[in-house]
Amino acid sequence: MANVLVFAETRSGDLRKVALEAVTAGRALADKDGGEVHAVMLGAPGIASKAEQLGRHGADVVLVVEHQALANHSAEVAAATVAARAKAGAYAAVVFSASAQGKDLAPRVAAKLGVPMAADVLSFERTGTGINAKHAGYASKVVQTLTLSAQPAILSVRPGAVAPAATPKSGRVESLAPAMDPGTARVVVKEMVQGRSGKPDLGEAPVVVSGGRGLRAAENFRLVEELADAFGNAAVGCTRAVADDGWRPQSDQIGQTGRTVSPQLYVAVGISGAIQHLAGMRTAKTIVAINRDKEAPIFKVADYGIVGDALEIVPALTAAVREAKKGH
Amino acid sequence: MKIAVCIKRVPDMESRFRISSDGKVVDETGLKFDMSDFDGYAVEVALQITEKLGQGEVVVVSLGPDAVQEALRKALSMGAARAIHLKADRVPSDGFAIARALASELKSGGFDLIMFGKHAMDTMSGVVGPMTAELLGLPNVSAVSKLDVVQGRGTARRELEGAAEIVEFPLPAVVSIDEGIARPRYPSLKGIMAAKKKPLESKPAQLDAPRLEVTKTELPPDRQGGRIIGEGAAAVPELVRLLQTEAKVL
Numbered sequence: 001m002a003n004v005l006v007f008a009e010t011r012s013g014d015l016r017k018v019a020l021e022a023v024t025a026g027r028a029l030a031d032k033d034g035g036e037v038h039a040v041m042l043g044a045p046g047i048a049s050k051a052e053q054l055g056r057h058g059a060d061v062v063l064v065v066e067h068q069a070l071a072n073h074s075a076e077v078a079a080a081t082v083a084a085r086a087k088a089g090a091y092a093a094v095v096f097s098a099s100a101q102g103k104d105l106a107p108r109v110a111a112k113l114g115v116p117m118a119a120d121v122l123s124f125e126r127t128g129t130g131i132n133a134k135h136a137g138y139a140s141k142v143v144q145t146l147t148l149s150a151q152p153a154i155l156s157v158r159p160g161a162v163a164p165a166a167t168p169k170s171g172r173v174e175s176l177a178p179a180m181d182p183g184t185a186r187v188v189v190k191e192m193v194q195g196r197s198g199k200p201d202l203g204e205a206p207v208v209v210s211g212g213r214g215l216r217a218a219e220n221f222r223l224v225e226e227l228a229d230a231f232g233n234a235a236v237g238c239t240r241a242v243a244d245d246g247w248r249p250q251s252d253q254i255g256q257t258g259r260t261v262s263p264q265l266y267v268a269v270g271i272s273g274a275i276q277h278l279a280g281m282r283t284a285k286t287i288v289a290i291n292r293d294k295e296a297p298i299f300k301v302a303d304y305g306i307v308g309d310a311l312e313i314v315p316a317l318t319a320a321v322r323e324a325k326k327g328h
Numbered sequence: 329m330k331i332a333v334c335i336k337r338v339p340d341m342e343s344r345f346r347i348s349s350d351g352k353v354v355d356e357t358g359l360k361f362d363m364s365d366f367d368g369y370a371v372e373v374a375l376q377i378t379e380k381l382g383q384g385e386v387v388v389v390s391l392g393p394d395a396v397q398e399a400l401r402k403a404l405s406m407g408a409a410r411a412i413h414l415k416a417d418r419v420p421s422d423g424f425a426i427a428r429a430l431a432s433e434l435k436s437g438g439f440d441l442i443m444f445g446k447h448a449m450d451t452m453s454g455v456v457g458p459m460t461a462e463l464l465g466l467p468n469v470s471a472v473s474k475l476d477v478v479q480g481r482g483t484a485r486r487e488l489e490g491a492a493e494i495v496e497f498p499l500p501a502v503v504s505i506d507e508g509i510a511r512p513r514y515p516s517l518k519g520i521m522a523a524k525k526k527p528l529e530s531k532p533a534q535l536d537a538p539r540l541e542v543t544k545t546e547l548p549p550d551r552q553g554g555r556i557i558g559e560g561a562a563a564v565p566e567l568v569r570l571l572q573t574e575a576k577v578l
Contacts, residue, residue: 107455111462116424119453139341145544201490250508308560316561
């Protein structure tokens with residue numbers, strides 16, 4: 001029996017997609033030797049109603065921590081509670097998403113348990129003595145195998161690297177007490193600032209349409225947004241140059257110093273493909289590049305390239321994607 | 329206000345990386361090195377805080393072989409007051425071992441703020457900051473894109489996916505710095521000269537045996553890249569066909 005503990009991330013009273021990815025990853029690990037998956041979920045009273053989704057994605061047990069003071073994520077409370085449960089349950093592994101919250105939380109839990117961790121992993125497998133995890137390093141120019149020999153193995157999984165899969169389990173709900181009084185947390189969230197509403201997030205969107213200097217002017221980003229809208233499920237990203245010029249917010253920047261994305265489809269519009277940018281998107285499943293310079297390095301990583309002026313090609317592509325979507 | 333900034337020396341990411349002959353790690357011989365990008369932002373933010381307050385000391389700390397002293401000298405030339413070099417033959421891959429060594433050095437330093445970059449450019453893991461906070465029993469705030477420190481309390485903006493949190497916390501605390509917060513200053517000639525006389529203390533790092541190792545390093549699988557399907561808007565129908573039938577993403 002080697003059970004796996006999974007942290008299921010919530011925000012604003014709902015589960016995030018990365019929670020389903022983490023449970024799916026945990027399920028795959030537990031199935032190697034017939035273990036159970038226990039998912040921990042924290043939130044304000046009422047969050048337990050979301051437990052069913054975790055069961056559907058492979059959680060045998062959903063441990064629910066409900067508290068008025070947990071309407072906003074508290075890393076301190078989550079770290080204390082997950083670590084206490086991990087200690088009590090003798091788990092083989094504890095799985096997180098390498099989301100913003102998971103990247104903050106997982107190392108704290110690892111330190112509380114006195115063990116190292118493999119962060120932002122693309123995949124992992126059990127070995128006789130521990131876990132081997134694949135991880136992108138050196139600005140994503142290499143893939144490294146990290147071998148963890150400590151118990152439990154702490155892992156955070158790159159958002160988008162594991163597709164949520166339905167593996168229905170009972171998802172039996174048990175209530176769990178927070179391991180510390182949420183009222184005594186030292187770091188307190190005073191305000192949540194929401195991004196543009198109604199648009200999928202860069203890290204979660206199955207399609208990312210991204211623009212660079214090849215668009216020539218900030219106002220031409222409208223074309224990128226229209227293409228994203230045509231896909232319907234796309235988020236909009238940009239290069240560092242464009243963010244530095246103030247054409248787009250810093251939070252949209254994809255690359256070594258910005259966000260890392262692994263969508264099903266990445267459309268690079270007017271992007272030359274500097275290392276800085278490639279570091280943030282080269283693990284995308286399919287890459288399309290549109291650029292005037294046929295020697296641009298983006299074409300070396302692109303599955304499909306079109307040479308030409310983005311201002312001419314993008315509107316045509318937008319119309320064609322709209323047409324294709326209609327046929328569905 | 330006493331601030332420690334933990335920095336790492338990493339290879340230039342524009343380099344063409346080669347794999348070592350045993351296939352385990354990146355062969356770093358002959359590469360150009362510098363302070364990791366986010367660590368530079370952290371040094372800049374620390375300097376701005378002490379400048380704004382008109383008092384305080386910025387201490388930079390780095391773990392690794394003697395060569396990391398270059399990165400420490402650079403931080404000194406930017407304006408840090410002194411440096412601590414925790415000497416080790418190499419930087420271990422086990423971030424927890426590093427955090428333990430840093431925590432044992434920092435615990436008696438009387439620091440109000442301990443700063444890290446969000447992650448190092450080589451490992452891209454970002455675990456050492458939060459682990460160090462935990463080992464020191466301090467509040468931790470990561471992915472910070474704005475930071476204010478007033479009278480023993482900090483206010484920070486943390487970047488999330490599609491949202492941000494404004495958090496408040498008491499000092500002492502540990503923070504990890506994200507992109508966009510401040511551009512690191514270039515060391516002035518005067519700064520470079522002054523840095524040569526600033527104290528740099530070197531002592532052995534207290535490192536445990538690693539329990540995480542890099543056992544294999546590969547170049548990413550080659551894409552069938554370079555497949556240019558056409559020029560101009562005329563190529564759009566073929567692209568859409570390939571996205572539907574071959575890539576199956578549309």
